Amino acid sequence: MHILLVEDDEETGRYLIDSLERQGHRCEYSRDGSNGLHQARKYHYDVMIIDRMLPRLSGLDLVRQLKADGIATPILFLTAMSDVNNRVEGLQAGADDYLVKPFAMAELLARLDAIVRRHHQEPGATCLTVGDLVLDRLTRLVTRAGRSIPLRTREFELLEYLMSHAGQIVTRNMLLEKVWHYHFDPQTNIIDVHISRLRAKLETGNRSPLLHTLRGKGYSLHA
Amino acid sequence: MLDQDNIVLRRTTAFRLSIRYTIGFCLLSIIVLLLVYHHVLKGTNAQIDAGLRAESLTLSLAQDSLDANELVRIIRERSTPKSIKATNKGDPGPRFYLLVDTHGNRLAGALPQWQKFLRQQGDDTLTTLKVRTPQPILHLVEGQPVIWLRSYQTQLQNGNRLLVAQSLNEMAQMHKELLRLVGIVILLMLGVGILGGWWIGKQVIQSMEKVIQTADGIMTGDLSQRIADEPLSDEFALLAQKLNLMLARIETLMKDLREVTENVAHDMRTPLTRLHTHAEMALSQPDDAICRQALQTAVLQSEMLVHMLDAIMNIAQVESEEVISWQTQNLSDICQSALDLYEPLIEDKHLDFSCQLPTEPLWITCNPQLLAQAVGNLLDNAIKYTPTGGCLSLTLERRAQEAILTLTDSGTGIPANERERVMQRFVRLDNSRSLPGNGLGLSLVAAIVSRHSGTLSLDDNTSGNGQSGLKVTMHLPAS
Numbered sequence: 001m002h003i004l005l006v007e008d009d010e011e012t013g014r015y016l017i018d019s020l021e022r023q024g025h026r027c028e029y030s031r032d033g034s035n036g037l038h039q040a041r042k043y044h045y046d047v048m049i050i051d052r053m054l055p056r057l058s059g060l061d062l063v064r065q066l067k068a069d070g071i072a073t074p075i076l077f078l079t080a081m082s083d084v085n086n087r088v089e090g091l092q093a094g095a096d097d098y099l100v101k102p103f104a105m106a107e108l109l110a111r112l113d114a115i116v117r118r119h120h121q122e123p124g125a126t127c128l129t130v131g132d133l134v135l136d137r138l139t140r141l142v143t144r145a146g147r148s149i150p151l152r153t154r155e156f157e158l159l160e161y162l163m164s165h166a167g168q169i170v171t172r173n174m175l176l177e178k179v180w181h182y183h184f185d186p187q188t189n190i191i192d193v194h195i196s197r198l199r200a201k202l203e204t205g206n207r208s209p210l211l212h213t214l215r216g217k218g219y220s221l222h223a
Numbered sequence: 224m225l226d227q228d229n230i231v232l233r234r235t236t237a238f239r240l241s242i243r244y245t246i247g248f249c250l251l252s253i254i255v256l257l258l259v260y261h262h263v264l265k266g267t268n269a270q271i272d273a274g275l276r277a278e279s280l281t282l283s284l285a286q287d288s289l290d291a292n293e294l295v296r297i298i299r300e301r302s303t304p305k306s307i308k309a310t311n312k313g314d315p316g317p318r319f320y321l322l323v324d325t326h327g328n329r330l331a332g333a334l335p336q337w338q339k340f341l342r343q344q345g346d347d348t349l350t351t352l353k354v355r356t357p358q359p360i361l362h363l364v365e366g367q368p369v370i371w372l373r374s375y376q377t378q379l380q381n382g383n384r385l386l387v388a389q390s391l392n393e394m395a396q397m398h399k400e401l402l403r404l405v406g407i408v409i410l411l412m413l414g415v416g417i418l419g420g421w422w423i424g425k426q427v428i429q430s431m432e433k434v435i436q437t438a439d440g441i442m443t444g445d446l447s448q449r450i451a452d453e454p455l456s457d458e459f460a461l462l463a464q465k466l467n468l469m470l471a472r473i474e475t476l477m478k479d480l481r482e483v484t485e486n487v488a489h490d491m492r493t494p495l496t497r498l499h500t501h502a503e504m505a506l507s508q509p510d511d512a513i514c515r516q517a518l519q520t521a522v523l524q525s526e527m528l529v530h531m532l533d534a535i536m537n538i539a540q541v542e543s544e545e546v547i548s549w550q551t552q553n554l555s556d557i558c559q560s561a562l563d564l565y566e567p568l569i570e571d572k573h574l575d576f577s578c579q580l581p582t583e584p585l586w587i588t589c590n591p592q593l594l595a596q597a598v599g600n601l602l603d604n605a606i607k608y609t610p611t612g613g614c615l616s617l618t619l620e621r622r623a624q625e626a627i628l629t630l631t632d633s634g635t636g637i638p639a640n641e642r643e644r645v646m647q648r649f650v651r652l653d654n655s656r657s658l659p660g661n662g663l664g665l666s667l668v669a670a671i672v673s674r675h676s677g678t679l680s681l682d683d684n685t686s687g688n689g690q691s692g693l694k695v696t697m698h699l700p701a702s
Binding site: 194 | 519525529530533537548560563564565567568571592595596599600603
């Protein structure tokens with residue numbers, strides 16, 4: 001992917017670029033808002049990572065400006081402020097997702113992946129299929145190899161999110177935000193417990209594993 | 224610039240206002256008094272003129288009915304120094320008479336410088352003239368060599384002319400007296416005004432000095448200083464009272480801040496030390512596997528630090544007056560969603576869980592994220608401190624204008640004397656040290672509830688089968 005990073009702290013910037021390039025991405029780096037705007041207008045990027053606090057043009061204004069220019073490139077917003085108001089502001093300005101500093105690299109990569117894929121995906125398919133697992137959004141029925149799996153409401157939503165991001169890494173925080181709509185960290189291993197229950201239901205009868213836990217990174221659903 | 228230690232009297236608001244008020248009042252009084260004076264002057268002048276006319280008329284009528292010599296006699300009689308002097312009490316002043324024949328020769332009367340009058344005055348007119356009094360009359364009119372005379376001249380039927388004149392000096396004297404009185408009154412008012420202003424200013428300074436002294440003391444760092452109480456309940460006492468309350472609040476806040484800072488520093492030391500140790504260990508390890516493990520622990524410790532900082536910031540933000548978004552939400556939904564999240568933990572611990580949510584929606588005005596976090600924290604605590612196989616129950620009900628959420632568990636409970644303390648930041652009871660946590664959970668709940676104008680109370684769980692435990696009750700205003 002071709003990525004634009006706008007971040008004023010050089011050390012964080014260098015670390016991010018290093019990690020992203022090691023993942024095979026191509027990166028451009030801007031250290032202030034107006035330079036970032038200039039770059040974003042000039043070249044096409046697959047995704048942009050924009051910090052909230054930037055010299056010359058704040059991250060919020062930069063995002064607003066880009067959206068006003070009709071640039072539809074997905075944006076991941078970085079913020080050092082963890083309170084809800086600040087997060088909502090970023091999303092309202094037009095960012096596709098946000099991440100609170102400090103963050104794990106795995107979290108950043110998972111979120112980048114999610115917003116880029118969502119961008120290329122046509123939404124609203126009624127049936128999601130991963131291997132022999134099928135989820136019907138209309139009838140709210142889940143079957144594996146033709147056998148129905150009874151799920152509770154929240155389990156269904158959890159699986160729906162995982163299936164719509166099949167093959168990608170999904171982090172705990174992403175699940176909390178997208179499935180429970182909680183923008184805070186309950187600081188327990190509660191999501192792990194939910195995942196292992198779902199896994200148990202999906203993999204009854206010695207079926208092959210579908211829901212994988214990636215240590216220190218998150219979860220991934222794939223056949 | 225105002226000197227902080229010495230308030231200059233003439234710069235006090237009270238003094239300046241008094242002076243302005245006094246000056247304004249004096250100006251107004253001067254205008255009123257001048258108007259009165261003007262009217263009095265006009266009135267007395269008119270009275271004098273009327274008197275002169277009347278006297279003339281009487282005398283001319285007398286001449287008509289008597290013979291000419293009789294009039295001469297009357298005038299001579301009235302012109303003796305004695306009769307000039309013997310004016311009746313209340314009369315405006317001495318009167319002078321003059322009778323001249325058609326050729327202008329004096330027949331009778333003692334009008335000083337009468338030729339001047341004859342020269343300058345026409346018949347049936349009034350004139351005011353300044354004259355020098357001849358010696359004999361000098362002593363009659365207060366010893367003044369110069370007097371002002373108002374005279375009326377009339378021609379009698381036989382062609383003779385009669386002049387009646389009135390001294391104006393007594394009148395002038397009276398007017399002077401009046402003006403002097405006005406002056407004295409104005410000066411008196413100015414004096415009283417300035418003195419009053421000075422006095423009020425002094426009182427204000429006295430009252431303020433205590434406040435200033437206290438402020439000085441506080442600026443040097445002694446937050447325990449208070450403004451001395453006054454038995455009076457005037458506005459200064461009220462101000463002092465309010466300031467004292469404010470100071471008390473500030474002192475508490477400062478104390479809290481100091482405590483929190485100390486606690487933060489203290490509680491950060493542990494994970495920081497571990498992080499440091501593990502990082503050093505990783506550096507010195509030639510073995511890759513051990514090195515990785517040490518680094519992983521270091522990352523975990525740093526995550527703990529971030530969580531702690533987040534929690535502190537979260538509490539600070541909730542406690543501050545910063546604007547948060549308010550929504551009307553069904554509290555049952557918020558509870559249900561939190562239960563959804565924690566349900567697996569309840570089941571894993573085989574807790575006997577009962578839940579009573581009202582069938583009707585229970586609307587409250589809240590920040591759903593914060594409230595969900597509060598309910599979640601309470602559930603998390605209850606699950607954490609209840610042993611496997613214990614009891615847990617959540618009840619939500621509406622009583623009048625209140626939503627009441629009760630969460631009871633059969634856990635270890637909290638001793639009565641510790642219940643206030645556990646809501647403070649970083650407080651962890653000894654028996655919980657082995658469990659994960661940073662001692663900020665309950666403080667966050669308390670802060671969130673108080674931000675929602677609710678109350679949070681901790682009690683013994685007396686319900687059920689004699690099991691002890693904790694009962695947390697949250698009262699929130701319902702909408």
